[in-house]
Amino acid sequence: MRLSYPGNVKVVKVPCTGRVDVLLILRAFESGVDGVYLAGCLEGECHFLRGNLRARRRVEYVKGLLEEVGLGGNRVEMFNMSASQGQRFAQFAQEMTERIRLLGPSPVKKGE
Amino acid sequence: MIVGNRKDFSEILEKLGAARRVLLLGCNECVTVCGVGGEREVGVLASELRLYWTKEGETFEVREHTLERQCDYEYIDQIRGFADDYDVILSMACGAGVQYVAEAYKTKLVLPAVNTTFLGVTIEQGMWSERCQGCGACILDMTGGICPIARCAKSLLNGPCGGSSEGKCEIDKETDCAWQLIVDRLKESGQMERYEEILPVKDWRTGRDGGPRRRVREDLKL
Ligand code: SF4
Numbered sequence: 530m531r532l533s534y535p536g537n538v539k540v541v542k543v544p545c546t547g548r549v550d551v552l553l554i555l556r557a558f559e560s561g562v563d564g565v566y567l568a569g570c571l572e573g574e575c576h577f578l579r580g581n582l583r584a585r586r587r588v589e590y591v592k593g594l595l596e597e598v599g600l601g602g603n604r605v606e607m608f609n610m611s612a613s614q615g616q617r618f619a620q621f622a623q624e625m626t627e628r629i630r631l632l633g634p635s636p637v638k639k640g641e
Numbered sequence: 642m643i644v645g646n647r648k649d650f651s652e653i654l655e656k657l658g659a660a661r662r663v664l665l666l667g668c669n670e671c672v673t674v675c676g677v678g679g680e681r682e683v684g685v686l687a688s689e690l691r692l693y694w695t696k697e698g699e700t701f702e703v704r705e706h707t708l709e710r711q712c713d714y715e716y717i718d719q720i721r722g723f724a725d726d727y728d729v730i731l732s733m734a735c736g737a738g739v740q741y742v743a744e745a746y747k748t749k750l751v752l753p754a755v756n757t758t759f760l761g762v763t764i765e766q767g768m769w770s771e772r773c774q775g776c777g778a779c780i781l782d783m784t785g786g787i788c789p790i791a792r793c794a795k796s797l798l799n800g801p802c803g804g805s806s807e808g809k810c811e812i813d814k815e816t817d818c819a820w821q822l823i824v825d826r827l828k829e830s831g832q833m834e835r836y837e838e839i840l841p842v843k844d845w846r847t848g849r850d851g852g853p854r855r856r857v858r859e860d861l862k863l
């Protein structure tokens with residue numbers, strides 16, 4: 530399966546989306562990224578049982594924070610897919626890239 | 642523990658006004674446990690401020706610092722060396738901590754980032770509930786270990802009132818009727834005879850109505 534996804538997507542590997550803390554997402558925005566999305570396993574299929582469910586709640590929380598500071602909650606999202614759904618991985622990467630393009634670059638760019 | 646809620650970001654910004662050099666001061670005790678003002682929450686608020694001010698193109702400095710406690714002078718003193726480098730100390734402690742910091746740094750602007758709400762317990766991770774209002778004359782022995790001052794919406798000493806329905810209080814269906822809990826607990830623990838005793842009118846002078854309270858233990862003094 531040779532699928533392509535937009536080159537602007539930088540993959541950060543974590544052992545489980547449950548590892549992703551609110552601060553980790555905020556730090557990414559502080560470093561100037563335009564958007565962040567979490568690619569977690571399907572709900573109910575988490576190897577650590579609830580990691581992806583917790584991640585979803587944290588994403589919701591961060592959405593609220595980003596609204597508060599005026600960046601917009603839409604810049605962060607949670608997607609679920611199984612390890613064998615490469616197609617969906619590429620599709621979400623495309624979807625998120627398009628969404629962020631519409632929103633434009635983050636007003637928090639480093640060194641500007 | 643003491644429980645609180647973080648103030649809205651917009652309110653914090655408004656209180657900060659033109660101040661751009663901010664010492665964001667957390668506390669390692671109660672507010673850490675209830676997820677409102679410990680090191681982590683200091684990190685989140687600091688990040689929010691940085692994102693907002695960067696977006697606005699402002700020049701700023703936010704320093705994150707969390708003390709062991711903000712209700713003991715020895716700890717508050719630890720920021721003596723750099724407090725003056727900042728326009729404002731934004732405290733994420735409970736109201737007592739904020740006040741003690743303000744007392745220690747008389748010339749500094751000290752602001753609260755938290756609304757202190759109650760004395761309570763952790764129901765589950767991420768959920769807290771009120772248990773005590775510090776009335777100064779505890780009657781838990783009479784009420785099966787359930788406080789009617791803090792947990793009955795009307796603080797009734799001899800309840801329940803007519804609003805008690807299917808174990809819930811009339812104020813909302815999510816709130817247990819404290820007096821239902823008391824009766825259930827008295828029954829369960831074989832103390833129903835206590836329910837027959839009418840609790841006398843409470844002398845509120847031991848509580849807030851007697852004015853600010855103070856406690857002294859001469860034997861503990863240095
Ligand atoms: S009776 Fe008074 S001291 Fe005892 S739990 Fe209730 S409010 Fe607190």
Ligand code: SF4
Nearest residue numbers: 793802805810818819
């Ligand atoms: S319903 Fe129960 S808890 Fe509510 S006010 Fe009446 S006695 Fe108090």
